[in-house]
Amino acid sequence: MKKALKIVLLAAFTLAVLGNTNAQEKEKSKSVVSVEEKNGKSIVKAPGVKVEVDEFNDTITKITIGSRRFEVIEDYNRSRIRMVRVPREKFKGHWAGCDIGFNGYMTSDFSTDLPSDALFMDLNGSKSVTFSINFLQYNIGLQRHKNNFGMVLGAGWTFYNYRTDQPYTFERDTETGQTIGVPVPAERSVEKNKITTSFINIPLLFEYQFPSSEPFHRFYISAGPYCGFKIGGHTKLVYKENGNRTKDKGKDDINLTPFQYGAMVRVGYRFINLYASYNFSTFYTENRGPELYPFTIGLSLVQF
Template sequence: MKQFYTILLGLLCSFQLHAQKTDSLKVSRPGAAGQLNIIQPHGVVTDGFNYWDDEFSGHWSGIHLGLNGFTNEDYSMYPEEEHGFLDVNLLRSTVLDLNLIQFSKGLQRTRNTIGLVSGLGLQLQTYFLDKKTSIEKVGNRIEPIEQFYDSKQKSKLSSAYLTIPLLVEFQVPVKHYGNRAYLAIGVVAAKRMSTHTKVKYRENNKKEKLKTPDDFYMHDFRLSGMVRLGYRFINVYASYDLQPLFVDEKGPELYPFSVGIALFSF
């Protein structure tokens, strides 16, 4: 009898062990191809929702319109009665910038608020002369010439330039990541492509114009300091030439400047 209970107890223990073995779950580790990706909060922030990963984008390209004139004027090489012969009508003297190409490069590793901006543009510059005068090359310098046709005649000096900027731009998000105020400072190099004077007048009730192309002893290359700033749809700029308009001793010493706004940005 004791043997019977011993055998029965052994069978029960064996059955219990077998039941535990067959009912136990085996968790197999999936291979590399089927491995589950565990999403960690840090990975989401750095890989999926980190706004700073966006590329830096500056503010150069667009269509800009401004006013330009001269400052720091020196006519000491001319008789006193000829001083100011290149005085301009500031409100009619305009500059149009077509900045069609832009390159931007961020300077930070973990942010995108500071960067370099460059590109290529075309600048059309016009000075409306306040007096009824124009200019011409006489000998080794420019001289004023009076061309009086009627009381409503218009005289202007126009030039076209290719421009290449090199600006450092600082951006500050305001209330929203995409709304940024910015400040850009730097220089703009320009190559003069063409220059001409034009006098418009009426003769025998017909509109006439006298156009004279020349270089007028103006520099072929120009370097200007520039400041640009803006926020959203408001973008303004100012520039100041770092050299006079004319070659030394070839004309009055005049330093061009301009101020303007962006009509369109892209």
């Protein structure tokens, strides 16, 4: 029984090593397999795979592949195999993935009530949606013997949609250079009116996960600054006139800020993940439009 079992285990290990060796073919200068013997144990390591054999223990063999470990246990003259998850050894934060949320903005005194000169920017909050693909994440652990506190540096693409539905177009005044709202002719029935922008955002978040004794189901909270660089933006007006439906899309410069910065908070537990961000920079270039500070509240739908 033992001999057959060992043959099966050896075959499984060989296949795992071969699979991982293929992924490492370009690293010619690195050793693929290492063997170590100490205290009656034999340990074989390869990229992504580890096998431990201990004839003096009930658990005679442990095969670790990625985050899964298969343990061969012998007791009462029988053998059985169980699978366990291996706690990660390094800190891993929560940034990479896909987010969806709702946009808004506040005045300098943190009010959502807009002043009279900014009423043309009054939002339809339920339709002002943002979507993000956070494609890059770099984890930096800040503890030597634990993995539940660290920094996260990342990058992501975010599409912001500010829906107003107000009967105004967004234009840049030729005399003052400021962004103003120009009334739409009364014979046009406005169905949709919005400003869209897209940014590459770069956050630097400090994240704490607890309890530290639970490696798989931790609550986490992260917070820190971020900055973003605008890569696009346009306006869109949809209206009906004389029974005809018309779409006007504009890419004129209306003083949208090319650089944003602010603070972000992210919290979550298992599949429930929330985030909020607030810009310290204004929606328009300073002194070139109403003084409004964007914010976003949303959910992380998918995490990488």
